[in-house]
Amino acid sequence: MPSPRDRQTRAATYVVYGVQGLSFATLLIQVASLQSKHGLSEGAITVLLLIVPVFAGVGSIAAGALAARLGSKALLRVAQPVVAVCVAAAGAAPDVPLLIPALLVFGLAVGAVDAGMNMQGVAVERRYGMEVLNGFHCVWSVLGAAGALWASAAAGLPLQVVMAAPMVLAVAGSLYAGPRLCTADEEKAGTTAAESPSGGLPWRPIIPLCLAMAFLYVGDAAVSNFNSVYMRDVVEASAHVIPLAYFAYQAATLAVRLGGDLAVRRYGPAAIVRIGGALATLGFLGVVLAPNQPLAVVAFGLTGVGLSVVAPQSFSAAGRLDPAGTGVAIARVNLFNYVGFVVGAALVGGLGEAAGMRLAFGAPLLLAAAIIVLAPGFQPRRAAAPA
Helix, strand or coil: CCCHHHHHHHHHHHHHHHHHHHHHHHHHCCHHHHHHHHCCCHHHHHHHHHHHHHHHHHHHHHHHHHHHHHCHHHHHHHHHHHHHHHHHHHHHCCCHHHHHHHHHHHHHHHHHHHHHHHHHHHHHHHHHCCCCHHHHHHHHHHHHHHHHHHHHHCCCCCHHHHHHHHHHHHHHHHHHHHHHCCCHHHHCCCCCHHHCCCCCCCCHHHHHHHHHHHHHHHHHHHHHHHHHHHHHHCCCCCCCCCHHHHHHHHHHHHHHHHCHHHHHHHHCHHHHHHHHHHHHHHHHHHHHHCCCHHHHHHHHHHHHHHHCCHHHHHHHHHHHCCCCCCCHHHHHHHHHHHHHHHHHHHHHHHHHHHHCHHHHCHHHHHHHHHHHHHHHHHCCCCCCCCC
């Protein structure tokens, strides 16, 4: 039976995930607007977008080291408000020289938050003794979809207002949740010294999770960074219609994650990831072939259905491989989030400039299919002996 403290930490973790979803969506849904505001080419916006995942990877690595010593709570209390401030600063930046440092600091902070919030999620899952991580990612999707709807409704307002207004809520949410998260001792509760990976966690059982995470985020980078460019240039959508593609992606992600924990408990993580890879492949095929705006929006939604299950199961599986709760396995898997985002932004952006956005989405189509092959690596197993 969960204790009041268990319920408090779970509620706070929901807030942290929600704030991150809102912050991330508020920035990425405005890629086309930032491109137009600063007169950037496809190549230039791709280079700028690479700043975020590169520095997020650095932030994730640092988060793993710091969380092992201080716990992820201290990390999140500092990094998450910084993310919100940087989103507002990116919208207000009058020129590229001021936009770049806002994106750089955003990347560092968002990497730390991504790693830290999943450490908190796995800690809560361990305390409850059952799968709950899909629920946290579900809240991420709810607030991401809310950010997309806000962007659509507020399309006529100045960009700095559209991006700053949601960040007021983001700062308030992070300040509320921070003191209520699991402490460093609580993150490691229930473990013993014998479980501590004194020789270091082995890489081999983590590699399928890392690859699946990378392939997932190639697809996610394609959708998050270029859905607005695709909708504007390929199917010629208006400013009010463009955000609906990302809304469909996030809404579909939400719908799947609402029942994700129950599905995993019934069918197992490997089966769920295999089905997700197949549906994501069909979704990207739809994006490549979509002849009009409605079908393009539906196709983006189908990619969300498929990709939505991969990240929660990657982090949950990584947590099972690190029973001492050090956060090392989670930080490693999270790093490949940004590997995928870097590759996705560069690959899809480069192909988009060379051959058009429609063909560019063929790259994540192929990698989504590869997730199907990696699914057996998600099957629960006992943690391997230290290497």
